[in-house]
Every structure is written in C-alpha cells, then in structure tokens.
Amino acid sequence: MDPLVLLTFTIAYAIAVLVPGPGVAAVVARALGGGFASALPMVFGILAGDLVYFVFAIFGLAAVAHYFGAVFVVIRWLGAAYLLYIAYRFWTSRPGDERLKPKHEKPVRTFLAGFSLTLGNPKTMVFYLAILPTVVPLDAISALAFAELTAVVVIVLLLIGCGYAWLASRAREMLKSPRALGRLNKTAGAMMAAAASLVVLQH
Secondary structure (H helix, E strand, O other): HHHHHHHHHHHHHHHHHHHOOHHHHHHHHHHHHHHHHHHHHHHHHHHHHHOOOOHHHHHHOOOHHHOOHHHHHEEEEEEEHHHHHHHHHHHHOOOOHHHHHOOOOOOHHHHHHHHHHHHHHHHHHHHHHHHHHHHHHHHHHHHHHHHHHHHHHHHHHHHHHHHHHHHHHHHHOOOOOOOHHHHHHHHHHHHHHHHHHHHHHHO
C-alpha cells in the first residue's frame, strides 16, 4: 500500500481511538477497579469489535451493517446493561475484596462486554463505514494492503488501550488505604455507569 495512505490511516485511526468515549471509559474503570490485567480482556474485546467493522468496510459489507441496524441496537443495549451491572458490583464491593474486582468476573465476560460495547458504539460505525473509505481506496485493496491495515488496527488499538489501562492501574496502586480504595471503587463504578450511558445516548 502507498506509504502516505497507510500513514494517513494510522493517524486518523489513532486519533479516533485516543478520543475518550465509551470504550476508553470502560477500560479505565476496569483498570481502576481490578488492575491492569483485569482490563486486558476488555481491550481485546474492543479490538475484536473494531476488526468486525474493519472487515465489513474493507469487503464492502457496509450494507450489512445498515440493513441489520436493529441487531446492533439490541447489542448496544445489552452491552450497556452489562456495564451497568459491573458498575453496581464496583459500587457495592468492599475495599480489598478480590482486589476490587467484581466477584466471579470471568475474563470471557469482560471480553464480551468490550466486544458488544464496540459493536454498539456509533463512533466506531462512523469511522469504519464512513471515514475509512475517504482515507483508504477500498476498491484497490490487495492482500498485502489488507494485512498492513489490519496490523495498524491491532497495534494502534492495543497500544492505546493498554496505555489507558496501565495509567489507570498505576493510579490505583498509589491508593492503598481502605478509605482511598473505597473511593476508588465508587469512581470505577461511576465511570462504568458513565460508559453505559454513553453507549445508550450516542446516535
């Protein structure tokens, strides 16, 4: 692929990922509540959702997302409901209980929360189904170009997502007193609830 096109896509995508939205709020809340490792499944779930839209756009399946829009609305509401559930668990947990993680929280459920959050996120839809075609000539995509673009999506999202998670987890480690941890739980719960609200309110 033309290096300039690849660079333009990389910059546009990095900006889109960096801008705080439901995904960033959910990752930060997860890292605040349970540390860096507990946020990783959320990051990978968001990446999986991004790759779904990326493939849709690259292979001309934007119409599929359009005609099955109702499905994505349902996914959005289910994702928001699960984020609210996590927010409740954070808000009501006691400092020190399982390192502030909601009890019995399995990585696969956190992954699916990130995945559904991304599929129902209008910002993701707009980027891949509207902005991407203006940056990348989708009618001239080769196997190599597809691999290069996929690598950009994976690397950029993992770097930024893990960066947000790491910064949030460092803030968590600096607050060790039970009172501070209790406030951190409340903060994580509030941020997760805010992420759920953003998922529902965005159009």
